[in-house]
Amino acid sequence: MIAGLDPVIHAPKRLAATAILANAPTVTFRFLKEHLDLSDSDLSKQMSALEAAGYVKTVKAGRGKGATTTYSLTKAGEEAYRAHRAALRAMLGD
Secondary structure (H helix, E strand, O other): OOOOOOHHHHOHHHHHHHHHHOOOOOEEHHHHHHHHOOOHHHHHHHHHHHHHOOOEEEEEEOOHHHOEEEEEEOHHHHHHHHHHHHHHHHHHOO
16 A cells, blocks of 8 residues: 655655655755745755755855755656655555
């Protein structure tokens, strides 16, 4: 019944972040923070888990207050997200 669900993506905060990333070439830390209503540390933790799994690429530019962090899904992340969505649909009978 739960075959195909990805435990890295399945966590609600990571699933929401992955869904946003699946619909944009890149997304900034600030955009994700505001849209997911997460603290800096919580978002950083969630994105680190996705990056450690090889699902997200992180690019940091600049230093200090002007620094920006952007994220994008890797090919592996795109494939994992599609497979996870398919598993959810199958489990829910959709």
